[in-house]
Amino acid sequence: xxxxxxxxxxxxxxxxxxxxxxxxxxxxxxxxxxxxxxxxxxxxxxxxxxxxxxxxxxxxxxxxxxxxxxxxxxxxxxxxxxxxxxxxxxxxxxxxxxxxxxxxxxxxxxxxxxxxxxxxxxxxxxxxxxxxxxxxxxxxxxxxxxxxxxxxxxxxxxxxxxxxxxxxxxxxxxxxxxxxxxxxxxxxxxxxxxxxxxxxxx
Numbered sequence: 001x002x003x004x005x006x007x008x009x010x011x012x013x014x015x016x017x018x019x020x021x022x023x024x025x026x027x028x029x030x031x032x033x034x035x036x037x038x039x040x041x042x043x044x045x046x047x048x049x050x051x052x053x054x055x056x057x058x059x060x061x062x063x064x065x066x067x068x069x070x071x072x073x074x075x076x077x078x079x080x081x082x083x084x085x086x087x088x089x090x091x092x093x094x095x096x097x098x099x100x101x102x103x104x105x106x107x108x109x110x111x112x113x114x115x116x117x118x119x120x121x122x123x124x125x126x127x128x129x130x131x132x133x134x135x136x137x138x139x140x141x142x143x144x145x146x147x148x149x150x151x152x153x154x155x156x157x158x159x160x161x162x163x164x165x166x167x168x169x170x171x172x173x174x175x176x177x178x179x180x181x182x183x184x185x186x187x188x189x190x191x192x193x194x195x196x197x198x199x200x201x202x
Contacts, residue, residue, distance in 0.1 A: 005067025008028040011039040013057035018178070018193070028052045051119065082157055083111040086147070093148055093159065093183075114181055114191040121195035122192050123149070123168075123180055132175075132194065135200055136168040147184040151175075170175070 007172065014024050014035075021031045022038070025032040028049055037043045045053060059063075085094040087104035094102050102109040117123075126133040138146055145164040150157055151172050160170050174196065181191045 001044050001065050002067045003044050004036075006044055006064060007039045007041040009064060009067050010035070010045075010053065013059065014039075015114060017057065024056065027056055032123075037159070058177075063202040082152060082181075084150075084181065084183070084189060085111055086111040086189075088185075091147055093161075095157065095159075100190060112183070113191040117190040117192045123182065124196050125180070125192075125198060126175065128171075130174055131171045132173070134168070134170050134172065134180070138168060140164055140166055140168060144186045145183070147183050147185055149180060152179045153177070 002194045014021070017024075019027075020032075021035040022032040026033045030049065032041075032046075034045075037098075037153040038045055045064075050064055054064055079098075083096045083099065085096070085100075085102045085104075086092070087094075088108070088111060089107070092104050094104070096102070096111070097114060099111065123138075124135045132151075134149060136146065138164075142145065142164045146162050146168055148159055148161050149168070149170065150159045153175050154177075160172070162168055176196045177194070179191055179193050181189065183189050
């Protein structure tokens with residue numbers, strides 16, 4: 001293991017995930033000084049920590065050991081930048097991994113830019129043991145409702161269609177990290193990041 005290369009790779013993955021050194025340290029139960037030491041190339045993570053790091057980063061242990069990232073690996077995380085196109089006439093939902101020329105019902109659709117939800121706008125997310133339980137008190141009338149909720153990981157997307165006059169309640173597989181994206185027919189596209197809290201052993 002090349003300390004410098006592995007340290008640079010840990011820093012790369014951490015920043016791609018939007019984590020601080022302290023946040024990463026808390027997840028894998030080490031000190032933030034340890035993370036800083038690795039990233040500076042002044043030490044390497046204990047072998048027992050590599051699988052946890054790989055899981056957090058959505059990579060594999062061999063990549064961390066090699067300290068090198070290949071093209072396919074560098075493309076990970078792009079799914080969270082997935083573009084959503086919504087037809088306001090028929091409600092059609094179209095996604096693309098890059099800019100695309102999309103038309104529906106005779107009109108050209110523009111990629112929607114998701115807004116980060118503030119505390120009052122966020123969906124309720126609960127870890128119910130093996131699944132995320134998603135719910136909301138958002139209005140669900142015929143004129144004003146959430147038409148879909150999507151859950152994005154580094155390499156996948158799951159879309160859950162919603163209907164007016166239904167309560168927004170759904171269960172999705174439990175991932176450690178992910179991004180919820182949803183579309184309100186009046187207010188537009190929103191997102192919030194979700195992270196499973198790992199309890200430390202006392």
